Amino acid sequence: xxxxxxxxxxxxxxxxxxxxxxxxxxxxxxxxxxxxxxxxxxxxxxxxxxxxxxxxxxxxxxxxxxxxxxxxxxxxxxxxxxxxxxxxxxxxxxxxxxxxxxxxxxxxxxxxxxxxxxxxxxxxxxxxxxxxxxxxxxxxxxxxxxxxxxxxxxxxxxxxxxxxxxxxxxxxxxxxxxxxxxxxxxxxxxxxxxxxxxxxxxxxxxxxxxxxxxxxxxxxxxxxxxxxxxxxxxxxxxxxxxxxxxxxxxxxxxxxxxxxxxxxxxxxxxxxxxxxxxxxxxxxxxxxxxxxxxxxxxxxxxxxxxxxxxxxxxxxxxxxxxxxxxxxxxxxxxxxxxxxxxxxxxxxxxxxxxxxxxxxxxxxxxxxxxxxxxxxxxxxxxxxxxxxxxxxxxxxxxxxxxxxxxxxxxxxxxxxxxx
Numbered sequence: 308x309x310x311x312x313x314x315x316x317x318x319x320x321x322x323x324x325x326x327x328x329x330x331x332x333x334x335x336x337x338x339x340x341x342x343x344x345x346x347x348x349x350x351x352x353x354x355x356x357x358x359x360x361x362x363x364x365x366x367x368x369x370x371x372x373x374x375x376x377x378x379x380x381x382x383x384x385x386x387x388x389x390x391x392x393x394x395x396x397x398x399x400x401x402x403x404x405x406x407x408x409x410x411x412x413x414x415x416x417x418x419x420x421x422x423x424x425x426x427x428x429x430x431x432x433x434x435x436x437x438x439x440x441x442x443x444x445x446x447x448x449x450x451x452x453x454x455x456x457x458x459x460x461x462x463x464x465x466x467x468x469x470x471x472x473x474x475x476x477x478x479x480x481x482x483x484x485x486x487x488x489x490x491x492x493x494x495x496x497x498x499x500x501x502x503x504x505x506x507x508x509x510x511x512x513x514x515x516x517x518x519x520x521x522x523x524x525x526x527x528x529x530x531x532x533x534x535x536x537x538x539x540x541x542x543x544x545x546x547x548x549x550x551x552x553x554x555x556x557x558x559x560x561x562x563x564x565x566x567x568x569x570x571x572x573x574x575x576x577x578x579x580x581x582x583x584x585x586x587x588x589x590x591x592x593x594x595x596x597x598x599x600x601x602x603x604x605x606x607x608x609x610x611x612x613x614x615x616x617x618x619x620x621x622x623x624x625x626x627x628x629x630x631x632x633x634x635x636x637x638x639x640x641x642x643x644x645x646x647x648x649x650x651x652x653x654x655x656x657x658x659x660x661x662x663x664x665x666x667x668x669x670x671x672x673x674x675x676x677x678x679x680x681x682x683x684x685x686x687x688x689x690x691x692x693x694x695x696x697x698x699x700x701x702x703x704x705x706x707x708x709x710x711x712x713x714x715x716x717x718x719x720x721x722x723x724x725x726x
Contacts, residue, residue, distance in 0.1 A: 313636060316627075317422040321635050326647060327615070334604075335652025335703065336659060339695045342598040343660025349594040351684035352687025359518055362459045365426075365549035366558040371406050372572035374657050381516035404430075407543035412569060416550060421557055424448055424457040428547040436498040436506070437489045444485060444501070444525045448534020451480070454552060460515075460528075467493050476530055480511040484524035485518035499537070507537055530606055588601045602698045610706040634715035645707020648698065653699030657692055 321328040367463035406412065409427065416425045432443040451472045454460040461469050465483060471507055472478050479499075481491060484702050495511045509529065516523050529537075552558055558575040566573035627637055668685040 313640050314643055316640050317647060321331055321644055321647060331648045332652035332655070335649055335699050336656040337602045338604065339653050339699050340659035341601050342662045342664065342695050342698075343691060344597050344658060344667070345601075346594055347660070347664045347685050347687060348683070349590065350428070350688070350691075351635045351686035353590055353594075353686040354686055355680065358459075359550055361576065362462075363517065364579060365458075366552045366576045366635025367413075367550040367562045367565065368554060368574045368579070369406065369548040369550070369569070369571050370546060374555060379408075382553070404546050405540075405571075406545050406548060406571065409548065410543050413545070413548060421552055421554070421561060423553050425455060426549045427531060427545045428549060429531055429538065429540075429544060430546045431501065431538050433499045433501055433537070435485055435489060436500055440486065442488065442525075444482075444499070444527065446479070446537065447526065447528050448531040449528055450531055451528065454528075458549075463515055463517050465514050465516045469513070471512040472528065472530065475510065475512055476533055477510055478512035478529065478533075480513045480515045480528035481511050482523045482526050483514050484520060485527065486511070486514050488524070489654045499506050501537060503539075505537070505539070509533070518568060528646065546663075599698075602695075602702055607706070610710065637714040638711040641711035642707050645711070646705045648707075649699045649703025650696075652703075653696045656699065659696055660695070661687075661692075 325723065411425075413425055413427055416422055426449060431446045431448065433444050433446050435444050445570050451469050452462065455469045464480065467480070469480075472480050479497060480495065486492065490499065491511055493511055493513060498506060498508050500506045502577055515528060517526075532542070534609075535542065538544065538659050550561075555576065558579055560626035562575035563573065627640075628634070664685050664687065668684050668687075672680060672683045
């Protein structure tokens with residue numbers, strides 16, 4: 308098979324019907340370009356939403372849950388053991404919120420090869436005092452630099468630096484919603500009071516905004532020791548332990564293991580965000596379904612154009628076969644035409660999709676809910692470009708194959724006799 312001759316004939320056919328060839332190539336171009344733009348933007352948006360929730364969520368969360376006793380005293384009596392015991396208004400068992408032996412647990416977890424990082428936390432229920440007004444709130448005592456490393460806390464600090472809190476044992480990283488309600492800014496003092504009535508004054512060293520109003524209106528951060536001092540507790544007082552793992556898939560089995568080992572409640576990230584993950588999966592399915600549909604539509608356009616081209620090239624096909632070209636040669640001529648349309652249109656489509664994606668990536672997108680986001684999110688994953696050009700070549704091949712098979716079977720004698 309003489310490929311230079313076949314490609315030369317294919318090129319001549321395409322250039323002789325330049326308008327039709329251009330329309331077929333444009334169909335591929337816009338199909339691939341739209342695919343790249345849509346999948347890059349939608350996956351970028353999904354990645355942003357995932358990070359908004361999952362970056363701030365530990366892979367495994369350990370805490371001491373307050374709940375009713377599973378076994379009531381009446382069930383311990385032998386004479387009632389075989390009976391049906393109904394107990395109303397069961398009160399929670401006497402239990403502290405603190406994690407017993409928290410420091411040895413932290414030390415053990417840090418040595419676990421599966422664990423990337425561990426952060427202790429002290430959660431304190433407080434009131435923010437503004438004159439005679441008391442606003443309900445929660446203060447999280449943390450190791451702020453570990454929170455920055457493991458949970459990207461620094462991305463949500465809109466004013467100030469995390470180091471300012473790390474250096475100040477009397478500082479507070481105030482929620483943006485609270486700061487707005489109380490007209491507070493960096494350098495101001497805020498008074499807080501505990502449920503027991505103890506009053507403390509802290510200096511605002513930064514403002515924190517998660518993008519979720521329900522959190523920003525109540526939640527603030529202090530150093531671990533500051534939170535322990537507010538509650539009047541010692542250095543061993545820890546209410547929560549948050550883990551980040553090297554492999555997310557190990558979160559669920561490890562949560563069961565730790566819950567049994569330490570007799571604590573352990574929640575893995577998939578359980579905590581089950582509904583959110585379902586929404587992400589559905590959005591991804593819709594994105595890929597729409598994108599692939601666009602490519603299939605472009606393939607049908609190429610099929611129709613090549614089919615019409617064969618009708619118009621009946622005389623050329625007869626002459627080619629009469630001069631010694633086999634049916635297989637004729638088939639390869641039309642398949643190569645389809646492939647040329649697919650490659651040229653696909654490459655231009657990749658460039659077009661990339662340029663539109665860059666334009667979207669530089670489009671301003673500012674909202675109070677997402678203070679750290681300045682432009683629309685776009686995912687420039689090279690895999691999408693490989694999928695795009697691969698689908699362009701594959702779809703144009705199959706779009707050209709059926710018309711090419713028809714051209715292969717044409718009898719030149721019948722065409723010449725008809726002339």
